[in-house]
Amino acid sequence: MGERRGVAMLVGAGDAIGAAVARRFASGGYTVCICRRDAAKSQALVDELRGKGHSIHAFSVDARQEAEVQKLFADVERDIGPIEICLFNAGSNVNKPLLETTEKLFFKAWELACYAGFLVGREAARVMLSRGRGTIFFTGATASIRGSKGFAAFASAKFGLRALAQAMARELGPENIHVVHLIIDAGVDSEAIHQRMKAARGIEASEIPPDSLTKTSSIAEAYWFAHQQSRDGWTHELDLRPAVEKW
Numbered sequence: 001m002g003e004r005r006g007v008a009m010l011v012g013a014g015d016a017i018g019a020a021v022a023r024r025f026a027s028g029g030y031t032v033c034i035c036r037r038d039a040a041k042s043q044a045l046v047d048e049l050r051g052k053g054h055s056i057h058a059f060s061v062d063a064r065q066e067a068e069v070q071k072l073f074a075d076v077e078r079d080i081g082p083i084e085i086c087l088f089n090a091g092s093n094v095n096k097p098l099l100e101t102t103e104k105l106f107f108k109a110w111e112l113a114c115y116a117g118f119l120v121g122r123e124a125a126r127v128m129l130s131r132g133r134g135t136i137f138f139t140g141a142t143a144s145i146r147g148s149k150g151f152a153a154f155a156s157a158k159f160g161l162r163a164l165a166q167a168m169a170r171e172l173g174p175e176n177i178h179v180v181h182l183i184i185d186a187g188v189d190s191e192a193i194h195q196r197m198k199a200a201r202g203i204e205a206s207e208i209p210p211d212s213l214t215k216t217s218s219i220a221e222a223y224w225f226a227h228q229q230s231r232d233g234w235t236h237e238l239d240l241r242p243a244v245e246k247w
Contacts, residue, residue: 006082009073011035011063011120012090016190017139019045020216021087024224026054030085033076034058063090063116073123085227086124087137088117091158095150106153113157118164121179125168128177135227136172138165140183140237169236180226182219183239185247189213212244 008025010018013034019042022032026049034042039058049056057080061072076083091113094105121136128134142148144162147155162181169179194205219240226235241247 005029005031006084007031007033007076007080008085008087009033009035009076009083009124010087010089011061011069011072012088012116012139013042014089015041015045016188016192016216017184017219018087018089020220021089021223022049022056024217024220025085026052026056028224031055031081032057033080035061035063035072037062063088063120064111066119069116069119069123073127077127082131083124083127083134085135085137086120086128087139087223088120088161089137089139090116091139091141092154093141093143094154096153097150098152101153106156109153110157110160113154114160114164117161121164121168125172125177129172129175133176135178135180136168137223137226138162138179138181140165140181142183142185144181144183145185166236173234176231178226178229178231178234179236180223181237182222182226183237184214184219185239185241186214186245187212188219189215209244211242214240214242 008030010021010032013022013036018034022034022045026032034045036042037060039060042058046056046058059072061068063069092109094109096105117138124136138161140162141158143151143155143158165179165181172179222238222240226238229235
């Protein structure tokens, strides 16, 4: 264990990408705060990392609710430490034909993947600006740059999140706050994707060709790499995909 650094706050951090980023930044010396709708779902991860001597906490938050997001940031800053890194990883990958896309479904996709990103990003900027440093991450997807068939709701939300990240980067970069948008143009090697592939194609996890899905650890390393960049060579947008991915 090296010198303890500040806090890495991970919002919308589930058991795949969020857990991998938690492990990477905990091993890098950061105190990790896992934030999701039900903090109890991260208890196994909390136990795992604490067992290795890392500092980790879990919080319940609905990132779509302004008051809850503001309270989360205030509580972490007061009780845990200064937030140096903030990841927004929430989203709702909805695939529906246009005529089956209801107003409610469209709004919920935008609310979770875009509006919540605004709330989290704004509050992260607020606390980081007071110290003149920080890194803000947004997780993007193929839908961030391409509106494919059946993804009117999801792509609209992810396009919006990408625009938010660009606007924030241009405004906050001169203030020494690094804003990064990571496009994951791939299936993620996770239990959820394994189940989806089995349901759609009858493929078992053991039958998936090696390196055809992007590992969550590779995503976490991309975030770590971006955070370590010097100010004279900041990356705003990265895209990740397996070598076999068509794009």
